[in-house]
Amino acid sequence: MSVAEETRESAPTTTVLRTEGLTKSFGGVRAVDGATVTFLDGKINGLIGPNGSGKTTFFNCVTGMIRPDSGKVYLHGQDVTRWAPHRIARAGLGRSFQLCRTFPRMTVLENMLVAVQPHSLGEYLGGSRSPQTVQRAREMLARVGIEHLESSEARDISYGQQKLLELGSTLMPDPPFVMLDEPAGGVNPSLIERIAVLIRELNEEGKTFLIVEHNMDLIMRLCDHIVVFDRGTPIATGTPDVIQSDPRVLEAYLGV
Numbered sequence: 001m002s003v004a005e006e007t008r009e010s011a012p013t014t015t016v017l018r019t020e021g022l023t024k025s026f027g028g029v030r031a032v033d034g035a036t037v038t039f040l041d042g043k044i045n046g047l048i049g050p051n052g053s054g055k056t057t058f059f060n061c062v063t064g065m066i067r068p069d070s071g072k073v074y075l076h077g078q079d080v081t082r083w084a085p086h087r088i089a090r091a092g093l094g095r096s097f098q099l100c101r102t103f104p105r106m107t108v109l110e111n112m113l114v115a116v117q118p119h120s121l122g123e124y125l126g127g128s129r130s131p132q133t134v135q136r137a138r139e140m141l142a143r144v145g146i147e148h149l150e151s152s153e154a155r156d157i158s159y160g161q162q163k164l165l166e167l168g169s170t171l172m173p174d175p176p177f178v179m180l181d182e183p184a185g186g187v188n189p190s191l192i193e194r195i196a197v198l199i200r201e202l203n204e205e206g207k208t209f210l211i212v213e214h215n216m217d218l219i220m221r222l223c224d225h226i227v228v229f230d231r232g233t234p235i236a237t238g239t240p241d242v243i244q245s246d247p248r249v250l251e252a253y254l255g256v
């Protein structure tokens, strides 16, 4: 074992995100129900669970998009519960949306430019257009593989390409911690492979990921640490091997 490997193996794992007793109800539905979970810094984390098990609601609570009814959210140990979304974003958390939030009548490049965090009202309205930002946007489009579409309006590109644009725009502010809600949903297999390679590369460059995905092959191949949700609460936590052999997971997914 090399010194570098030894150091990595013995380095203590730190927590990027922890929730304690996180709860959010919609009417009578407890979408997230007392969720106490931990995700690991520097890793590719996965959050899986059946449809309606509360994964997107969990993301929305963590990123400040909706207020939890109770419970706490800690980002790098700091209590960020009830922080506004822009403040959480500035703290280094980027997220993508399950349903793309691209601007349909803007070009692909313009969508990337408005994704940069604004420093002034002018930048907010017009996006940042400094040569460095435009160059970065083009580089990022190349990394997600849609640089040839930069002049197309977002409404004219395919659904899979819109997912790649959503991923690229999430990465534009260079967040150290990236939460992706179904990045491969509805995307064709060759583009899924591109997404998988990119996530692994970015992780090797130092980014931490938390990925919600129904594509089990992708999750099991990519993730170091997985949490399984059922009815808004974690029922299993561990490595892909541990998760795949857990009877509670099979029961939640397959009803066996």
Ligand SMILES: Nc1ncnc2c1ncn2[C@@H]1O[C@H](COP(=O)(O)OP(=O)(O)OP(=O)(O)O)[C@@H](O)[C@H]1O
Binding pocket: 026, 029, 030, 031, 049, 050, 051, 052, 053, 054, 055, 056, 057, 058, 098
């Ligand atoms: N804004 C809302 N108003 C009312 N109910 C909601 C709302 N958002 C989510 N729910 C309900 O909360 C529960 C959890 O939904 P959520 O979207 O978080 O699940 P999910 O795990 O992301 O599902 P999927 O895998 O299908 O994306 C579901 O019963 C859903 O119908």
Ligand SMILES: [Mg+2]
Binding pocket: 055, 056, 057, 098
């Ligand atoms: Mg969802």
